[in-house]
Amino acid sequence: MQLRKMMLVLSALGAMSGLMAGCGDDDPSGTTCSGNDDCAENEICHPDASVCVLTCTTSNDCPASAKTCAELGGTSSQSDTLICQCSTDALCNGGSDGTSSDLVCSNLDNVCVPACDSNDDCGSGRVCDTASGQCEEDDTGPTTCSGEGQSTCLYGDYCSSSTCTAVPAPTCAxxxxxxxxxxxxxxxxxxxxxxxxxxxxxxxxxxxxxxxxxxxxxxxxxxxxxxxxxxxxxxxxxxxxxxxxxxxxxxxxxxxxxxxxxxxxxxxxxxxxxxxxxxxxxxxxxxxxxxxxxxxxxxxxxxxxxx
Structure with missing residues (x-):
């Protein structure tokens, strides 16, 4: 799943290369990562979105897909690092000239990420809104259960082998x-x-x-x-x-x-x-x-x- 998502990101970003400003012709930002070593020299690995994002000093350092230069925020040791942040799904996918819809501008992290298909595509404590492709905050709920149906699980989950499990995404034609x-x-x-x-x-x-x-x-x-x-x-x-x-x-x-x-x-x-x-x-x-x-x-x- 992650390899497929990475290829979608690279494909979509390739389509946006003509819109990049101040970052060169080949901006590799958006590739999945687990640490800064997985990213280019002028990037960091976003601690929550797990994608490489460009660092910046001003918005002129940022591509058209993510033109806002602002602090990462959060509680990580990199919270005061300035990164290029997005504002809309359309810009993440190349603007008015884009033909892809594989990326979304994360509501939680303000960076371009692959649209999710299921909770497996989201980080810990997040769930996938399959209609929008956004990973959203998961309300704290039980992970274990008994019986079948909703049991003690959150709405949208069901009890499967004593574990609260997200209902399958509708991936058929x-x-x-x-x-x-x-x-x-x-x-x-x-x-x-x-x-x-x-x-x-x-x-x-x-x-x-x-x-x-x-x-x-x-x-x-x-x-x-x-x-x-x-x-x-x-x-x-x-x-x-x-x-x-x-x-x-x-x-x-x-x-x-x-x-x-x-x-x-x-x-x-x-x-x-x-x-x-x-x-x-x-x-x-x-x-x-x-x-x-x-x-x-x-x-x-x-x-x-x-x-």
């Missing part, structure tokens, strides 16, 4: 506008149900007395979701009361996901806080089914099912 998919909009400040598990049950002819796809194969997928612990919301006891579940196809079109659930294949637990249900799909002649799901105001999540 169904939620990639560049491939015709839907733009994800969920953030950790949202308040809708969280889908935390999509698992394949079977890819075979349906044994029900009224087969879902007739004589053809039916893909049966088990889905688990929870209602936020800090809300009074609960899932309905019966599938007939379930609302706002959307199935997103690879081309970004949506349909009512509730219609893909048999009444007998829906159940709730934990006093209505967790719902477990099976969704049925007719795959036709394909061998890989890409599923996009979300509840309104909840997280977008992908399930890529192999035959």
């Amino acid at each position: 169904n939620f990639d506008p560049a491939q015709g998919g839907k733009q994800p909009v969920w953030t950790i400040s949202s308040s809708g149900p969280i889908i935390f598990s999509i698992t394949k049950q079977s890819w075979a002819p349906d044994t029900n007395s009224m087969p879902w796809c007739g004589a053809a194969d039916t893909v049966k997928v088990q889905v688990k979701a929870y209602q936020p612990a800090n809300s009074n919301n609960k899932f309905p006891d019966q599938r007939s009361g379930l609302q706002n579940l959307l199935y997103v196809k690879v081309n970004g079109t949506e349909e009512n996901g509730v219609n893909l659930i048999r009444p007998s294949e829906y159940a709730t637990s934990q006093n209505g806080k967790v719902a477990t249900f099976t969704m049925n799909f007719c795959p036709g002649a394909i061998n890989t089914l890409s599923i996009g799901l979300y509840f309104r105001d909840g997280n977008e999540i992908c399930g890529v099912i192999q035959k």
Whole structure:
């Protein structure tokens, strides 16, 4: 992941070389680092963002992508060091002439960094807002838990093997506008149900007395979701009361996901806080089914099912 992110940074910065001022034609700032030795002579390794940043005396020393010369700040031994700081995502990606959107201007550090895809891309104490690509401050919360669903974890996490784990980012084509998919909009400040598990049950002819796809194969997928612990919301006891579940196809079109659930294949637990249900799909002649799901105001999540 880090190698891919580094290549994205280098590619985007290469596109900005014509905009650089006072730093030469090849500004290597923005490469990932773990210490100052990983950076060029006129750079330091940002202690929180973990990218090389240019030091400066005035703004004339800085590239167009990060034109503000200001103290690093914080509590590190380099806190009073002047560094080039950014102001907008657009400038990080080359301004009006830029064609990339791989970088963001960090809200926390004011330096250009690769947009995050998941919490793994952020440093300790930070979480990824996948909608904006920003690493944000993580509210202090438990790391261990019991059971399943939200348990004692923060909203947007779920209990997996007794560990609070961030829900997977929606990385399938169904939620990639560049491939015709839907733009994800969920953030950790949202308040809708969280889908935390999509698992394949079977890819075979349906044994029900009224087969879902007739004589053809039916893909049966088990889905688990929870209602936020800090809300009074609960899932309905019966599938007939379930609302706002959307199935997103690879081309970004949506349909009512509730219609893909048999009444007998829906159940709730934990006093209505967790719902477990099976969704049925007719795959036709394909061998890989890409599923996009979300509840309104909840997280977008992908399930890529192999035959």
